[in-house]
Amino acid sequence: MRITLIKSLTERSRGNTMKKLEIKDLHVEVDGTEIIKGITLTFHPGKVHVLMGPNGSGKSTLANALMGHPKYKITKGQIILDGKDITKEKANIRAKEGLFLSFQYPTEITGVTMANFLRTAVNTKREKKYSIVEFHTLLKEKMKELQMDSSFSKRYVNEGFSGGEKKRAEILQLTLLEPKYAILDEPDSGVDRDAIEILSEGIERVRKNKEMAIIIITHYKRILEYLQPDEVSILYKGKIIAQGNYELAKQIEKEGFEGVINK
Amino acid sequence: MKTQTMQSFGMNKELQKKEARELFNNLETPLLKYGQGIQVLLKELDLNQVIAKVNEEERMTIEAPQGVIIRSIQELNQEELETYTSLISATENKFLALHFAILDDWKIIIIPRDMTVKGPIIITSHISKKAKAESIIVIAEVNAKAEIIERSSSTEEAYYKSQTVQIFAKENAHIMFSSIQELSPETYNFVIKRGKVEANANITWLDATLGSKYTHLRVQTHLTSLHANTENYSLYFNQGKQIFDLNTESLHKTRQTNSNMLCKGVITENARTIYQGRILIEKDSKNCKAKQKSENLLIDEHARCDAVPILEVENDEVQCSHGATIGKLNEENIFYFTARGIEENIAKQMIIAGFLEPIINKFPTEEIQEHIRKNITERITK
Structure with a gap:
């Protein structure tokens, strides 16, 4: 009886306070070279966290390592998602636990249609699977929100997509998969002004509805005007060298990274 | 020798088979050697076993929409016989001599002039034992259009299968010939397909090579008149110890002829593929367009692939492209x-x-x- 009580208390506390993505003293190697040299960060549901840093500071490496890319070796540290250690889990398990990565350069896959790919991905997470027809209805609705042409679903995954179309397809996946923690690696690069607005609205909609945490890597302030970041972290040479609120991002936009790096 | 073999076809089947048998006895087994150290060794294949175990019971079946004419070899007159068996001869090599020595199952398909056949013509072959040879002849008369689907399967009791296909696409005829080969991994498979394409006509070959222990597939198209066109799309997937020895050829025998060949395949486990794609453009064949590409995906460590593009162009006024890639899963x-x-x-x-x-x-x-x-x-x- 007592055991049950304790257990239910633990579960409740887990429900309230453990909902976060924590990375603790993370070290990451690529081809034998250490790129991430001890990073500790926490991301909270519903919040927008911006990662900034000059080229080569390790932003994409961190994103890929968090998602579980086999080329990025975690040599030390932990990744804890809602209290569960996922440091050693494969990418598909991390995705099932609620992690998502919007790729900076999405790869092209011949012969697999967007519709087939997306349905397989969405159904993997679901107890009750969508039929082809049911999924088609859902997909059409989500594509309309992002102002995507309906022919899109019949095309092969990212094949022959323009830069902007690829980014739109990534956000489409975000809105379909509704993850708990979404890492967006430069969702705005190579995208025109109007499209940034459409993408931002799409991201905002699902963030608000699902209490999603957004971890965004960007060089531009335009997307931040829509997403209104809560926290800003500056990455340099594989370490976090400064943290702050939206003001820090604005300062960097004006003055560049020099001021922060030389501090 | 060649004419002699031709003349005796059908007229006296036993005589023709006897001659092919003699040829078989006199010819050496060809070395399956393709330069640069590429060679297939079929140590377990015993061609004498094939002769000793001929399956005379099973036959191909054909389902054809209305209007398509199906003939037996005996129904062709002497002139037709000479014309429509001219692309392949028993004298070429030991495998073909063997083919004609054991051949009983002929199917001759005629698409009459100006006819567009509604729905596919379906040829089915299933072999449940021993060794068998099959020959298919397709005659597409002027302005005829048809799609032919050929499906072959076998049981593990089937040791050897050989097949020839000859297609004659006359002026403005369009033929699509698709093969889906799903023989048992115990069956040796020898296939020679040849087509002759006349003015403004087209042959499209489609091949899905999936089964067999060893497949020796040769597809060759002769583009003989102005604006003759051919396309060749093939795929393969091999597994276990399957060996696929594939060769597609476009022969541009005259000017303004076009060809396009694309082969895509996947090699897994201990399987092996050799793919050769050849474009030949003769000296007077100006203003031809020819493309050839093969893309091969190696899945497992011990899977092996050799892809050889062969380009023989004897004049400068052509547009050609060719290429082969062998890659791994990305x-x-x-x-x-x-x-x-x-x-x-x-x-x-x-x-x-x-x-x-x-x-x-x-x-x-x-x-x-x-x-x-x-x-x-x-x-x-x-």
């Missing part, structure tokens, strides 16, 4: 799937099937396409 592609929650083995399955999809979706019916997809997906899962 890690980034797999990660893209797993990052979306899809399990790694399902990701691989989808990527491999997708790799072949540009060829699969060229097959004429949805049912056949689904059948090929299923064959491949089931074997990837294995």
Whole structure:
């Protein structure tokens, strides 16, 4: 009886306070070279966290390592998602636990249609699977929100997509998969002004509805005007060298990274 | 010798078979050697066993829409015989001599002038034992159009199968000939397909090579008149110890003829593929366009592939392109799937099937396409 009580208390506390993505003293190697040299960060549901840093500071490496890319070796540290250690889990398990990565350069896959790919991905997470027809209805609705042409679903995954179309397809996946923690690696690069607005609205909609945490890597302030970041972290040479609120991002936009790096 | 063999066809079947048998006895087994250290050794293949175990009971079946004429070899007159058996001869090599020595099962398909056949002509062959030879002749008269689907299967009791296909596409005729080969992994398979394409005519060859222990596939198209055109789309998937020895050729015998060949294949486990794609453009064949490409995907460490493009162009006024790639599964592609929650083995399955999809979706019916997809997906899962 007592055991049950304790257990239910633990579960409740887990429900309230453990909902976060924590990375603790993370070290990451690529081809034998250490790129991430001890990073500790926490991301909270519903919040927008911006990662900034000059080229080569390790932003994409961190994103890929968090998602579980086999080329990025975690040599030390932990990744804890809602209290569960996922440091050693494969990418598909991390995705099932609620992690998502919007790729900076999405790869092209011949012969697999967007519709087939997306349905397989969405159904993997679901107890009750969508039929082809049911999924088609859902997909059409989500594509309309992002102002995507309906022919899109019949095309092969990212094949022959323009830069902007690829980014739109990534956000489409975000809105379909509704993850708990979404890492967006430069969702705005190579995208025109109007499209940034459409993408931002799409991201905002699902963030608000699902209490999603957004971890965004960007060089531009335009997307931040829509997403209104809560926290800003500056990455340099594989370490976090400064943290702050939206003001820090604005300062960097004006003055560049020099001021922060030389501090 | 050649004319003699031709004349005796059909008129006196036993005599023709006897001559082929003699040729078989006198010819050396060809070395399956393709330069640069590429060679296939068929140590276990015993051609004398083939002669000793001929399956005379089973026959190909044909389902043909109305209007298509099916003939037996005996029904062709002397002139027709000489014309329509002219592309392939028993004298060429020991395998062909063997073919004609054991051949009983002929199917002759005639598409009459100006006829567009509604729906596919379906040829089915299933061999349940021993060794068997089959010959198909397709005669597409002027302005005739048809799609032919040929499906072959066998049981593990079937030792050897040989097949020849000869297609004659007369002026403005359009023929699509699709083969889905799903023989047992115990069956040796020798296939020679040749087509002759006349003015403004087209032959499209589609090949899905999936089964057999060893497949020796040769597809050759003779472009003999102005604006003759051929396309060749082939896919293969091999597994276990299967060996596929594939060769497609476009022979541009006159000016302003076009060809396009694309082969895509997947080699898994200990299987092996040799693919040779050859374009020949003769000296006076100016203003030809020819393309040839092969893309091969090696899945396992011990899988092996040799892809050899051969370009023989004897004049400068042509547009040609050719290329061969041998690659492995792209890690980034797999990660893209797993990052979306899809399990790694399902990701691989989808990527491999997708790799072949540009060829699969060229097959004429949805049912056949689904059948090929299923064959491949089931074997990837294995």
